Amino acid sequence: MLTDLTIAGALAGLAARDFSATELTTAHLDAIAALNPQLNAFITVTPELALAQAAAADEARAKGHAGPLAGIPIAIKDLFCTKDVRTTAASHILDHFIPPYDSTVTAQLRAAGAVTLGKANLDEFAMGSSNMSSAYGPVENPWHRQGQATRLVPGGSSGGSAAVVAARLALGATGTDTGGSIRQPASFTGTVGMKPTYGRCSRYGIIAFASSLDQAGPMARTVEDCALMLAAMAGFDPRDSTSAERPVPDFAAACRHSVKGMRIGIPTEYAAPGMPAAITDIWQRGQNWLREQGAEIVEVSLPHTKYGVPTYYIVATAECSSNLARYDGVRFGERVEGEDLIDLYERTRAAGFGAEVKRRILLGTYVLSAGYYDAYYLRAQQVRQLILRDFTEVFSKVDALLTPTAPSAAFAIGEMMDDPVTMYLNDIFTVPASLAGVPAMSVPAGLDHQGLPLGLQVIGKHFDESSVFAVAAALERAAGFTATPSLMAGAKP
């Protein structure tokens, strides 16, 4: 089936004229029509736009100037501004927001010839690890526990993107990752997700959550496909003040590099107490796979790991309280009328934001407020420095790190909702790399005893995505992960 292809495979088929971009796009639109009502993975589907882009890709190919992703159908996380296509951030406050411009990442993907099928669901303003906080309702994970009908979460915040890729509704999707929002959903859905180095992809036109952490990245079904997407997404952009002015390496070539002689660090602090045996087991297998391919496995220490999540929830909420101040019901977004201007602001924001977003804005406001700034925000920034220092020291000894991606497999919709801290602990293995700004990638490594996918995380040095791709590809080769979810295009009900 066309929907089962990888991006690399589809590009080869398009080049050989085995099928057209229009046929490939139609196959995915049909799959979306069949499965999205259940999965709720798209907030907005744009079939007419997609078919027009596919026709343009076919024409470009016929004329011999097809872009590197010409005719490849992808989904865009609904946090990326898309010109003339509604962009909601999964928040009611942006229910009717139609951006007059494109984010740099989506513009670059379109310039490369990619076909955009629609806007993928997410946690509201990318704040969450389950997709439960979306104002457009939860996304269902296409995977189920063996023999059970319980609906599971796809992780978050890029849960819609992950579900779309897993269920074969698109060949790839964009995600954003602030504390694990690409990697944890990739782990929960048996897909591959890469958070590049902070600064690698432009943040211009991505609705901001925490600007010192937000980073866009690709999600797909293979490591190579992520490399192909990232090549189109990355690069210097003068419109983002923290965009890195560096050349973009050949990531796809990096996937073919051997790991022979590489030193891979195993941080002892990532062996969290109470971690399921299946995860400890898959982590051990990952080490063996790399050793068998000639890598040297080295035990290392990142002593401040356990302070990652508390640091993150101060830094990220402080930045979000500032970034989300712009939603005031005046220049764009929804408005609730009030008695005076202040009342208008307060009613607009009370009605427009969901519970998790409000909680984070309030927490961020508190840690930045007079009398608490030093105790919370300044101290968190100092601990962030120590976390970065941990990575800098470790990377003087090893080329990359191998860890589990998440402390559990996908959980059920409605679980872990008792208190916010329980949910936040989902990010314990992903947050430190975000705070340090280093690249990290989740690759599916196997299934747990209930048949749910588990991912392994590879963390690399700043701007050394190439090593991360090499190690992830080595894991992928050894894992031979071919399991598929119960809900996917073409699967028998």
Add this chain to the structure above:
Amino acid sequence: MMSLDPATVRRIAKLARIRVEDAELPKLQADLAAILGYVEQLGEIDVTGIEPLSGAAQMALRMRADIVTDGGQTEAILANAPGREGDFFTVPKVVE
């Protein structure tokens, strides 16, 4: 560090310009207190002399030429305005 009483939650909500109904206060107070209780552990680290890290970018901010690079986008800017008169955003009367 101060405990989080209802008056403090109200004060933060006011600063954040989010209207909070009385019925919402207890749950908000409990959630915020739980998160603050959890982040208290940062207090056990010795951060003496540690330079705060404000961002993950491995660079100094770039300078750019002080020139106009964009403009004349009135319609695009006003296209999503919830209230508009001519080329202006409208808000409730601020000055009596």
